[in-house]
Each structure stands twice: as C-alpha cells, then as structure tokens.
Amino acid sequence: MLILTQEHEIKFLNPAAAQLLEAQPESLVGEIFPFEVERGKRIELEVPGPEESTRLVELNAVDLVWEREGALLVILRDVTLHRSAELDLQREKERLAVTLDSIADAVIAVNPNGEVERMNQEAVKMIGVTLASVCGQRLGDVLKLRHPKTGKLITDPVGVFLSQEIAPELGVSLAGRDGAEFLVTVEMRCILEGDPSQHGCVVVLRDVTSHKKAEEEIFQTEKLHSISLLAGGIAHDFNNILTAILGNISMVRMGMDEGDIGSKKLLLAEKAALQATSLTQQLLSFSKSGTPLLEATTIDQLVEDSTQFILRGSNVKCEVHKDDNLWSVDADKGQISQVVNNLIINADQAMPEGGIIRLDLTCEHVSSGDIPSLPSGDYVCIAVQDQGGGITPDNLKRIFDPYFTTKKNGNGLGLASSYSIIKSHHGLMTVESVVSEGSTFKVYLPKAAQVAVPTPAATQEDNTIHPGHGRILVMDDMEAMMMVAGEILQVLGYEVEFSTNGDEAIEAYKKAKEAGKPFDAVVFDLTVPGGMGGEEACRILSEYDPGLIAVASSGYSTSNVMSEYEAAGFKAVVPKPYRIKDMSAALHRILK
Structure with a gap:
C-alpha cells in the first residue's frame, strides 16, 4: 500500500510495498512514483524483479484525504503466479483442442446437466453441425441415434450408454443433418469416477x-466359398447324367429320318436336356470351375443386345446412357452376358405394371476407401x-445369398451366381434400394x-458329324458316362478302350x-x-510321351483346366x- 500526493509523490508505503518494489521504505518516501496511475481503473504493471526477472503487479488507485489534503491510495498486488497459472491453463486448453481435433473419432464433452459443452472437428463433420449451434443443447437432441434392437430414437444417450445397455462394439445407426444414416460405435465415460451428474462425461x-x-x-465371400463345394459336386454328377441322356438321344436320332415323329420327340427331349445345362452353369458359377476366360473386350454392345433380348415383348422400357469411348474390360463375354441377363430380368419383374429401367455404362476412377472391398483403380x-x-x-x-429368393418361382441362384461371377472377374457388385422407390x-x-x-461376327452353328478312325482311350469314373462315351466314339468309327481312374489310364x-x-x-x-x-494323369503321360494327344472332358473341376x-x-x-x-x-x- 502506498499514499501519493496529487503529483504522485510518495508520502507513505508499508513494508509489503517496499518489498514488492525491492527498496527500503525510507528511501522511497519523497520520491515520485514511477508508474502510471489512473483513479478507479485496474492496471497491470511489469515491475523489475530479482535476477533480471519481471513481476506482474496489479495496481488499483482511489482518492484519499491524507493529513487534510487530497491524496491517492494505491494498492499493489503481485499477480505473477496467478497470471502464470492462467496462461498455463490457456495453453492446456489449446493443447487439448488440438489433441481432440487430431483424433479420427468424434469426441463430445457433456456437462453434468447432459448438455453439449464441446466437440472436436470430427464430431462437427460427422453430425453436420457447428459447436456454436448445439452448445448447451441436450445430447439426445443433438445425436439422432437409433436403438439397434428396437429401432427407436434414443432420447437419453447418457443413461443408455453409461448403463452399458448397448455393448460398445455393437453398431448404432446415427442420422446426420442431411438425413443420411451411417453406422457408429458409441463409448461413454464419466469425466471423473462417480456420478456423471456431478462431473459430466465424454462420448466417443x-x-x-x-x-x-x-x-x-x-x-459373403466365405458363404460363396462354402456353397461352391456343394454346387461343384452337384454340377459334376448332374453333368454326367445329362451327358448320358444327350449322348443316347443323339445316337438314336442318327438312325432316324428327320421327319420321323419319334425323331421330333427326341429333338424336343434333347432341347430340354440342353436347357437343364443352364442350371448347372449357374451352379458352376459358385465353384472354382466357373473361372472366367478373361480377354480384353468391349461390353456396351453385349449389354445392349442382352437388354433388348430380355425386354422383347415386355411393357418395361430401357433407357441406355453410356460414356463416349467406354473403356475395354478383361471379361468372359458369356459370363458377363449371364450377369446382365439376371439384372435385367430382375428389374423387369420388379415392375409388373410397367416402367423404365435406366442403364448406365460409365468409366469410373475409384480411390482407396471409396467403395469397401474394391481396390483403387479404373473400372x-x-x-x-x-x-x-x-x-x-x-x-x-x-x-446375394445362394438360394435366397422372394419370388414364388425363383431358385435363388440368379443374383448369387452373378455376384460370384463378378468377384471372379476381380470386380464387385453392389446394391442400393429404397422401399417404394426402386x-x-x-x-x-x-x-x-x-x-x-x-x-468377327459369329457364324451359324455347325451341326456336321465327322466320322473318324483310330484308337481312343476313355477315362471316366462313372460307368454310365463311360459307356455312352464309348458308344458315341464307336458310332463315329473309333476303336475304344476304357479306364476308371488316372492310374489305370497311365x-x-x-x-x-x-x-x-x-x-x-x-x-x-478331370474329376475322379x-x-x-x-x-495329373495327363501331366504324367506327357512326360512319358511328349506326343500325347489328350482331350479334357468335365462338368466340374477344381482347377482352371477347362478355360x-x-x-x-x-x-x-x-x-x-x-x-x-x-x-x-x-x-x-x-x-485330321
């Protein structure tokens, strides 16, 4: 404390003031106070301290009557430690803000009343709000979370997640301000141990x-792999049976006139058996034997031709939009045609009252993370x-599950086989749907x-049967298959011998x-x-006789031999x- 005249001459100071100014009281009396003084105003001063340091001193001055004359009462207070603590606190807050904003997860701090107090940049981005617009609002009004079991909005997130009613690792649907919903995990912790109503909590x-x-x-890939084992085995046996049927029908028809009524009925039976092969092709799409024979090809004409063929006579129209200079792709035309057919058939059947199918063919560059499970690149x-x-x-x-269908007469193989085909092409099939919209x-x-x-354009199918001569060895594990193959070869003019496995054939x-x-x-x-x-038998015999002429015949194989x-x-x-x-x-x- 100091007492100054109107001219700021020091008339009195107590020991504390002398210590703060680092001088003896008697040495300062009569001296002019060296700092600015304003009545009724708080001023902070920098006062030299020990060892070339400075102190922050708070100065307050009020009018006073001293020895019957007007004077100033000056109060000095050392606030160095206080300001240093405030500065440290400010720096800590800034460090916390930078730390929170660098976290990839959304972090929201909630006060004891359950109101939003602060949030990091990721939370602002995720929810689609600003801190200023939601600060002070209840958490349940800011976060539109749906209960994973009931599907209802969670009005009290603090109570629900602190009670661990919902496991932290269980995904919860969160609606953004733009209406889009995405899946989040929610973890909540009290800021201090105990009652959250005392200290608030943090939501991640x-x-x-x-x-x-x-x-x-x-x-999905694992399920398709499992079903491929079953599908491949079924296709193998089914194709053997079909070969026996078709082989016998074709041989009987050879001895009949085309106009014979029996020949016509056998032709119908042959066509029916050939139609059954489409089912085995769908089954083989699940198995490794469905490996595509990839070649660089353009698909726009293939897609348009398939679409026109499927929609012929339908009350559904198709609008085609495609990029100029559409890129070539590595594809098996037959398999891609099957995929397009399945998609167009499904779209057509989805609109029994008629409608429009929009078909887009575009060149897309996919960056890493844009589409889950799809590597970055051009597609x-x-x-x-x-x-x-x-x-x-x-x-x-x-x-995309095999055998899952909502159609009365569906077999559940169309989309599942299409999905498997596209995966085998190193691509991906996705689906988005809105009920009542499409x-x-x-x-x-x-x-x-x-x-x-x-x-070049495909030529008409050649139905010529070429007789031959020579000795043929047939290896097949199925007796009926072996017999029909033998009869076919004998009818063609060949001498035939049989073996049931690779060892016998060698x-x-x-x-x-x-x-x-x-x-x-x-x-x-191929499969025994x-x-x-x-x-394996072909490989061994090729080493024994490099001039071996071998023919692969199979309806199913776990390798890529057929392609x-x-x-x-x-x-x-x-x-x-x-x-x-x-x-x-x-x-x-x-x-020949």
Missing part, C-alpha cells in the same frame, strides 16, 4: 460403416436402376490393360504303346473322387454335357 463415436460393409463382404461401371417396389432392409442383407445394382469391372480387338496307355498298338488320343475326365484325375487347357497339356476340351457332334468336332480337329 466411431464411424464403422465401411468396416461393417467390408466384414459383410468377407462373410467400367454397369448400373441397372428400376422403379419397382424396392427391397426391404432385411432382404437387402441376404440379397433399386440400383452396380457392377464394377476392372479396366483392361489393352484395348479390345474387334472380333498303365493302359503305356502297355498299348509298348505293344505297338498306341492310342491316337485319350479322353480324360478318391482317385487320380485327368489333369486354360493348353497350359495343362490338353489339345482340346469337350465340356459335359455333350452331344455326339461335340465329340466328333473336337476329335476331327486334333486328329
């Missing part, structure tokens, strides 16, 4: 939408959008490294060659349960089921 939200979609993608996107009734969320989760299926196919070379081939009666060709069944199959037969040492393939003209054409080509 993590967007797991992409993660959940990736998990579902992996789960051609086929989008099929209908105006049907849409797909419910529950059905949407199972839409669905959009998108197919992403990788851009080809090379530009597609135009191919032994028979070597014996015949050493006896001077070699086989001109060997027809191998419990024994050596045709692929890459030359790399496996085969000269031709005859897929099961086959007719007499199919075997005739293959042998004629490699033996």
Whole structure:
C-alpha cells in the first residue's frame, strides 16, 4: 500500500510495498512514483524483479484525504503466479483442442446437466453441425441415434450408454443433418469416477460403416466359398447324367429320318436336356470351375443386345446412357452376358405394371476407401436402376445369398451366381434400394490393360458329324458316362478302350504303346473322387510321351483346366454335357 500526493509523490508505503518494489521504505518516501496511475481503473504493471526477472503487479488507485489534503491510495498486488497459472491453463486448453481435433473419432464433452459443452472437428463433420449451434443443447437432441434392437430414437444417450445397455462394439445407426444414416460405435465415460451428474462425461463415436460393409463382404465371400463345394459336386454328377441322356438321344436320332415323329420327340427331349445345362452353369458359377476366360473386350454392345433380348415383348422400357469411348474390360463375354441377363430380368419383374429401367455404362476412377472391398483403380461401371417396389432392409442383407429368393418361382441362384461371377472377374457388385422407390445394382469391372480387338461376327452353328478312325482311350469314373462315351466314339468309327481312374489310364496307355498298338488320343475326365484325375494323369503321360494327344472332358473341376487347357497339356476340351457332334468336332480337329 502506498499514499501519493496529487503529483504522485510518495508520502507513505508499508513494508509489503517496499518489498514488492525491492527498496527500503525510507528511501522511497519523497520520491515520485514511477508508474502510471489512473483513479478507479485496474492496471497491470511489469515491475523489475530479482535476477533480471519481471513481476506482474496489479495496481488499483482511489482518492484519499491524507493529513487534510487530497491524496491517492494505491494498492499493489503481485499477480505473477496467478497470471502464470492462467496462461498455463490457456495453453492446456489449446493443447487439448488440438489433441481432440487430431483424433479420427468424434469426441463430445457433456456437462453434468447432459448438455453439449464441446466437440472436436470430427464430431462437427460427422453430425453436420457447428459447436456454436448445439452448445448447451441436450445430447439426445443433438445425436439422432437409433436403438439397434428396437429401432427407436434414443432420447437419453447418457443413461443408455453409461448403463452399458448397448455393448460398445455393437453398431448404432446415427442420422446426420442431411438425413443420411451411417453406422457408429458409441463409448461413454464419466469425466471423473462417480456420478456423471456431478462431473459430466465424454462420448466417443466411431464411424464403422465401411468396416461393417467390408466384414459383410468377407462373410459373403466365405458363404460363396462354402456353397461352391456343394454346387461343384452337384454340377459334376448332374453333368454326367445329362451327358448320358444327350449322348443316347443323339445316337438314336442318327438312325432316324428327320421327319420321323419319334425323331421330333427326341429333338424336343434333347432341347430340354440342353436347357437343364443352364442350371448347372449357374451352379458352376459358385465353384472354382466357373473361372472366367478373361480377354480384353468391349461390353456396351453385349449389354445392349442382352437388354433388348430380355425386354422383347415386355411393357418395361430401357433407357441406355453410356460414356463416349467406354473403356475395354478383361471379361468372359458369356459370363458377363449371364450377369446382365439376371439384372435385367430382375428389374423387369420388379415392375409388373410397367416402367423404365435406366442403364448406365460409365468409366469410373475409384480411390482407396471409396467403395469397401474394391481396390483403387479404373473400372467400367454397369448400373441397372428400376422403379419397382424396392427391397426391404432385411432382404437387402441376404440379397446375394445362394438360394435366397422372394419370388414364388425363383431358385435363388440368379443374383448369387452373378455376384460370384463378378468377384471372379476381380470386380464387385453392389446394391442400393429404397422401399417404394426402386433399386440400383452396380457392377464394377476392372479396366483392361489393352484395348479390345474387334472380333468377327459369329457364324451359324455347325451341326456336321465327322466320322473318324483310330484308337481312343476313355477315362471316366462313372460307368454310365463311360459307356455312352464309348458308344458315341464307336458310332463315329473309333476303336475304344476304357479306364476308371488316372492310374489305370497311365498303365493302359503305356502297355498299348509298348505293344505297338498306341492310342491316337485319350479322353480324360478331370474329376475322379478318391482317385487320380485327368489333369495329373495327363501331366504324367506327357512326360512319358511328349506326343500325347489328350482331350479334357468335365462338368466340374477344381482347377482352371477347362478355360486354360493348353497350359495343362490338353489339345482340346469337350465340356459335359455333350452331344455326339461335340465329340466328333473336337476329335476331327486334333486328329485330321
């Protein structure tokens, strides 16, 4: 405390003031106070301290009568430690703000009344609000969270999540201000141990939408892998049976006139058996034997032709929109045609009263993370959008499951096989749907490294049967299949011997060659349960006789031999089921 005259001469100071000014009281009396003084105003001064330091001193001055004259009472207070603490606190707040904003998760601080106090930048971005607009609002009014079990809005998030009524790892639907919903995990902790009403709490939200979609993608792939084992086995046996049926029908028809009533009925039976092969092709789409034969190709004409064919006579129209200079893709035309057919058929059936299908063919660049489970790169996107009734969320989760269908006469293989085909093309199929508005299926196919070379138009099917001669060894594990193959070959003019597995075929081939009666060709069944199959037997015999002429014939294989037969040492393939003209054409080509 100091007393100054109107001219700021020091008339009195107490010991505390002298200590603050680092002087003896008697040495300052009579001196002019060196600092600015304003009545009724608080001023902060920097006062020299020990060892070249400075102190922050707060000065207050009021009028006073001293020894019957007007004077000033000056109060000095050392606020150095107080200001330092405030500065440290401010720096800590700034450090906390920077730390919170650097966290990838959304963080919201809630006061003891359950009101939003602060949030980081990720929370602002996720919810679509500003801190100023929601500060002071109740958390339940800011976060539009839906209970994962009831689907109702959670009005008291603090109570629900602190009680751990919902497991932290369980995804909760959060609606943004733009109406879009995404999946988040929610964790909530009290700021201090005890009652949240005393100290408030912190909420941490993590967007797991992409993660959940990736998990579902992996789960879907695993399901398809499991079903592929079953589907492949069924297709193998079914194709053998169909081959026996078709082979016998075609041989009987050879001995009949085309105009014969019996021949016509057999032709109808043959066509029905051939239609059954489409079912085995769908089954094979799940299995490894459905591996596509990829080649650089353009798909716009293929897609448009398939669409026109499917919608012929329908009350549904199709609008096609495509980018100029659409990229080529690496694809198996037959399999992609099957996919397009399935999508257009579904879109057509979704609009029994008529409507419009929008078909878009676009060049898309996908960055990492844009589409879960799809690597970054360039893709051609086929989008099929209908105006049907849409797909419910529950059905949407199972839409690509094998044998799942909502159609009265559906078999549940169309979309499942299409999904598997696109995966085998290193692409992806996605679906979005809104009930009562329609669905959009998108197919992403990788851009080809090379530009597609135009191919000549397909010629009419050749039904010529080519007779032949020579010795043929047939290896097949199914007796009925072996017999019909033998009869077909004998009708064509060949001498036939049989073996039921790879070991027997190797032994028979070597014996015949050493006896001077070699086989001109060997027809191998690729899959022999419990024994050596045709692929391994062909490899062994090729080492023994580099001039081996081998034909692969299978309705199912766990390798890519049927699509890459030359790399496996085969000269031709005859897929099961086959007719007499199919075997005739293959042998004629490699033996002529």
